[in-house]
Amino acid sequence: MTVETQIVHIKGIKDGLLVTIGEGDWPRAQSTLLSSIVEKASFFQGARLAMEVGNRVLHAAELGALRDRLSDQGVSLWAVISSSPVTEQTAQVLGLATRLSMPRPERSVRPLDTTLEGENGVFIRRTLRSGFRIASHGHISVMGDINPGAEVIAGGSIVVWGRVRGSVVAGADGDESAVVCALALDPTQLRIANLVANLPGKKAVSQPVCASIRNGIITVEPWKPKER
């Protein structure tokens, strides 16, 4: 089944509906989408919607407003697919999925299924507050704090220019050579590969440190550049 208009294209997919938004300005696209939903209200009632927006840059205000207006119509927006990193980040911040194959953020990270020749990584320049979750098969660096209740899960290593107080998992795909470096380390939980760190209780290590696997246990050591 296909509803065709110039700018908005709606089709049924395995788990709900996929809306593809073509070229054109955003307010027009949004009103076209909403009016086609209002027209066929009974058909859309309770629908799960994924939205493909191409390389369009959308900010939280726009995406949040659309989500709210959709939810007024009984339609839930669960995913936004975009090739724009800004839009993708917005969607993640709003708790929306950004891939169709990944139904909903889940705790475990699937093992790497591609052979990555080079190293890839993500750079996040903000403090991650409670409830935020960053997951990547590559390395993750954060410029800011990781607060309690936030989660960072990396296939590779994690470097934090700030304090770690939330949960961090390095080498989530099984890489035992992964490390976690931070300016101050007092995590809720720290894991590398399949190991869970035995944390030294309350006293935070408030100097630059590096956690790595040594002789089968996670060891936290002050960062000494000379030894490396």
Added chain:
Amino acid sequence: MSATVVTVTSGKGGVGKTTTTANLAVALAAGGQKVVCIDGDIGLRNLDVILGLENRIVYDLVDVVEGRCRLKQAMIRDKRLQELYLIPAAQTRDKNAVSPSDMVRLTDDLREEFDWVLIDSPAGIERGFRNSVAPADTVLVVTNPEVSAVRDADRIIGLIESEEKGPARLILNRVNYEMVKRGDMLTSDDVLELLAVELIGIVPEDDHVIMSSNRGQPVALDPKTRAGTAFQNIARRLRGEDVPFMNLEVKEDIFQKLSRLIRPGGN
């Protein structure tokens, strides 16, 4: 006149959002400002009780949104302060009765007539929270010096940032100075170190708050109380005044002071 819309929220329940909203409203109105507060906690309304206006509710927020009455009809005027109004929440409906865009429309209608629109957000991060934050010009996050309340405040501050309503400002409520001094309570520095937002007020734990809430007479009406003064100060800071933070130390007499000096740390 163009009002500033202030939303009071917290994430965690029971930290004092409604008390804070009521007291800021009273303090602003007592300072000659025209204030309307909106109870955003549809289904679990409380603000009317704290303000002592519960027996005067005829129409509510949902009646306005659904067109059963005019906005004016739902506004209850306070008897003590002529420039203070309340728009109560519906008790028999839930948060989905109102949408974020309804709230934006509603506050836009109020902006013309008032200096301040205060919205009392419900606990949680769902629809009720989004309804309350959608029209906000500035957001105040209330927390207590407890690990769980601070954790939730952190979450809510993140959500406010992602709704592009930040930076939020913080009210640290129910600080027990005695416990802080003994090292049994988080200090404001501990809380601020984690949350990294601007502090707009510290409210000491004060029995008068509960006593006056039960009577429907917000404590800010009585500036002789410590909590009342703290709320008055926050209202002044909201208006842009530079008010120093009050000394939370409970006054001790000379003998207590001496005994503390003789036995440092001992109790």
